[in-house]
Amino acid sequence: MPPFSLPAAAGPWPRAILIDLAGVLHVGNQAIPGAVEALGRLRATGIPLRFLTNTTRSPRSALVRLLQGLGFDIQPEELRTAVQATCQLVKDQGLHPYYLVHPDIREEVGPDGEDPDAVVLGDAGAYFSFDAMNKAFRLIMAGHPFIAMARNRYFQEADGLTLDLGGFVAALECGAGVAAEVAGKPAALFFLSPLQELGVPPGEAVLIGDDWRDDVLGAQSLGIPGILVKTGKYRPGDETRMSPAPAKVVADFPGAVDYLLSLMQVKA
C-alpha cells in the first residue's frame, strides 16, 4: 500500500500540528539536537500546536517545567496528557477507582476510592508490585471497569529501552480476560478533541511522533497524516510494520519541521 497521502489542495496547510513529546522533542532530560530551534521555526508560522503525551509517570506541571527548562517554547495550555484524559473519563463515568499509578501523579488523580468501583493503570514503574497487580486483578475479576491511561509498550531511557505500562495492561487483560479502555493515544478522542477545540478537521492537521503504532498509525486511522521520526523508541523498519505507511519518515524533529516548511513554500 502506498504511504498515507498528504492533502493535495493548495492553501493554508497544515492548520494544526500535533506533536508527541518523549522521543520527539527530548529523551529523558536531554533535548533532541536542534529540536528547540526547530520548534522556534515552527512557531514562526503561527500554526496552532498541541503537544500530546502518554507519559504517565510525571505530573503535568513537571512535564512543562522539564520542557521549558530544556528551552522549548511550550505553554501549559497546549499540553494534553493521558493523565488528564483519564481524569476526565473517570469524572464522566462517575467512578471511584483504585489507582495503580506512580506516586508522582497521585496529586493529579486524587485518592483511591474507599470501596473502589474501577481500576486505573498508569505507568507505575518501580511501583508495579505483585500485590498491587493482584489487587487490580481481583477488582477487575469482580466485574469493575478497567481503564488504562495508555498502552505504550516501552520507552527510551538513558540506559536502554524500558517497559512502559502496556505490558502491565496486557498482564491484567490476559489474567482477567477483559479489554482495558485506553484514555491516551491511540484513543480517537485523545487525538480528535484538541482538533475539535481548534475547529480543524483531521485531514487538515498533521502529527509528528516516534511511535509507529500509538502515534502514527493511531493518527492515520483517524485521517490525520503522520510523520514518523527516527529518534526515541524508533527501531529500523518500524515504518514497514504499519499500513498505510507513514505520510513521511524523517530523521528527527528538525527534519520534520524542514519537511513541513518546504511543503508550505510549495503550496504558498
Next chain:
Amino acid sequence: MPPFSLPAAAGPWPRAILIDLAGVLHVGNQAIPGAVEALGRLRATGIPLRFLTNTTRSPRSALVRLLQGLGFDIQPEELRTAVQATCQLVKDQGLHPYYLVHPDIREEVGPDGEDPDAVVLGDAGAYFSFDAMNKAFRLIMAGHPFIAMARNRYFQEADGLTLDLGGFVAALECGAGVAAEVAGKPAALFFLSPLQELGVPPGEAVLIGDDWRDDVLGAQSLGIPGILVKTGKYRPGDETRMSPAPAKVVADFPGAVDYLLSLMQVKA
C-alpha cells in the same frame, strides 16, 4: 459443536489417566472433599496415573510432600511438573538463562547464566518486581529466546483468585513483541511424553482438570478426551468457552472417578 467424544470401542479403557493437581485434588493445603478416597478407588483399577502440574512456585519435593501429607497415594515418579519440562528444554537447547522465578525453585533450576542468553519465567509471585521484569524485557529485546514454564492466568488461593504467571508472560510478549515458548500445559509434549512412556495413544487416555483452557482444551486438541471439574479455578460457564465442549463436566474429582468407573463397568 457436540462434546468431545469418548471412544466407543469396548475393552480396557482408559489405558492411562492424566490428572491435574491444584484445583482438582487440592486447593492450597486443603484436599478437595472426598478426593483422597476417590484416588484410592481409581488406584484399585490398576490404570496407570500421571499427575501433571503447571505450579511453578513450589519445588517438586514440596509438592510430593504436600500431597502425601494430605493423604494422597502419589509416587514422586508419577509427577510431571512444568519446572521439570523447562529444565529439559533449557538443557536440550544448551541455554544459560536468566531465571525470573520464585526463590523456592531456584535449587531445581540452578543459577542464572553469567552472561544470560535466554529468559525463563516461572510463577515468581511476590518476586515479580519491575526491575526483574525490565531485566527480562531487555534480554528478550536483545533477541534472546523467551521460555515460559506455563501461561496459566490465575489460580485459586484461600483468600481469592490470584494472578498466575500468564499475565506476566503476556506483559513481556506485549512489551517485546514476541511469543514465549511454553514448557508446561498446554504444550503438546507435556501431555504426550508421559503417554509415550506408557505406550498409550492419546485417544486411549483421559485427562481430569479444572482449567478449561490449559487442561481440557489443551488435551482435547491432541485427541485426549478431557473431564472438566467444577472446583479450583472453574467458573460457571467455562465449559461453554471451548469447542468442542469437554467430553464430560462433573462436580469434582470424586465425580470424575465415579463417572470413569461407571463407564468401565458398562464396557466390562
